[in-house]
Structure formats: structure tokens, C-alpha cells
Amino acid sequence: MLEDGMVEEKMIQESWKRCEMYGLKPSDFIDSIVLDHKQILGVLKKNQELTHFSIPVLEKLYPVFKEMGHVVSVVDRHGTIIYTLGNENLAREVQMQVGANWLENTRGTNAMGVALHEKNPISVHGNQHFIESAKMLSCAASPIFLVSGEVIGAVNISGEIEKYEPTV
Helix, strand or coil: CHHHHHHHHHHHHHHHHHHHHCCCCCCCCCCCCCCCHHHHHHHHHHCHHHHHHHHHHHHHHHHHHHHHCCEEEEEECCCEEEEEEECHHHHHHCCCCCCCECCHHHHCCCHHHHHHHHCCCEEEEHHHCCCHHHCCEEEEEEEEECCCCCEEEEEEEEEEHHHCCCCC
């Protein structure tokens, strides 16, 4: 477990460096540009395979996430959220809605962005987030691969840091 923690910490440190290279500052106010309805439909059409296989699994797990107050999201390879399920208030508060983008260059260090960049699962808790407004979150994401090894997206679980449960 220590080795996994060291790998995660290294990925987070590298993500912080990238965020600084992107010109982000921890105090930045992030107000995501959310795709409009037509753009969302286009993104969903391009990601039919991803949604076809991921959404049924997440819907089966929904009762667990609902009880814990978490948000589950699926992002495409470009970091655009294409599906969310769970705590709607939290999703709205942190702009984790369909059509929002969570790549590192727009949202700083976060589980979805790091998982896509590193092509590895990652947990990002509280102060590990680059942007101050995200430090209230505890998040875990894992990339989703095609059989060929190509990353086509990621699945993410986010909740308030006070409700963090390491077994989820």
C-alpha cells in the first residue's frame, strides 16, 4: 500500500507542476464553460460505446452512492462529463454537470484530469486538489480503456471530504 501511495503522491506532484505551467493559480475562480445542448448531443454521439458499457454498471451501484451523498461521473477522453448520477446539489455546487470539462488545464489537479493524463487510477483528497474551491472534495477516478489499450474516458466518484470513505 505504501508503494501505491507514493505513486499517487508523485502523480499529484506532477499534476501541480503541469497546472503551474498552464498558468493556473490555486486561488483562481473556476467557472466552467458548459457545452450547450447541441454540443452535448454531439459529444454523446461520439461516445456511445463508452456510455453503453459504463452507465448500466453505475446505475446498479447508484443506491450506495446516493446514500453516501456522492456524485459519480463519466468523462470522455477529452475530460468532458458525459454522465452524472448522485448528489445533484453537490454536482451543481462544484460544476460537475454534463457538458463541463474537468481536464487539468481547466480545473487544476483533480481525479478525472489526472486519471486521463496518467492513464492510471488516482485518488485526490482535499488539499491535494490544486484549486482552492475543490479542496472540499475527496475524489477517486479510474481510466476506461478499449481492448486496444486506448483510453476512452474515466469514471469518477466525488464526495465532500467530511464524508470520505476509503472503502468506496
